[in-house]
């Protein structure tokens with residue numbers, strides 16, 4: 623994936639496997655995370671100045687806690703948190719889980735906020751304003767999941783997120799080289815929501831992205 627992005631002219635890659643609760647999707651155990659981090663270190667030497675960031679798409683569990691303890695969470699450059707299980711919830715339950723993740727200082731990006739799959743599955747019901755307000759308060763970036771079946775956060779909420787001072791990030795959710803193309807759909811969603819470049823984390827250069835991570839972690843008290 624790094625080689626493909628270097629070819630395409632990108633400066634960095636945020637590699638975010640699933641976490642251990644998502645065993646059905648190859649979610650990483652703590653041991654495999656350690657192995658992966660070593661491998662990323664060696665690739666970063668090989669591909670320098672291109673950089674691979676150590677990330678994880680960490681499951682938000684049924685009680686709103688995250689799928690690893692803090693020692694493991696602190697080993698990543700950044701953590702994306704998402705809900706993948708028990709999607710059939712009422713709004714109270716969905717909000718409890720999402721708020722648990724947003725209030726956890728290790729959450730840098732909130733992934734596919736409603737869990738919707740277009741033409742297949744409605745998202746679980748959430749109070750968008752309350753979620754966006756909480757993300758603003760806790761310095762959490764909201765993902766624009768660019769996979770065409772997701773496009774989640776819905777573009778109609780982008781202007782409210784901008785108004786509240788949030789950063790968003792166009793993430794392809796790529797599970798294969800071909801799926802890097804999804805970036806274009808996320809970009810169209812962002813343009814439809816009039817997202818300026820300055821509020822799009824995924825438009826940041828390598829240097830800007832590193833600085834953003836450092837500053838955000840400082841604000842959240844995890845650096």
Ligand SMILES: [Zn+2]
Nearest residue numbers: 679704733734
């Ligand atoms: Zn996901």
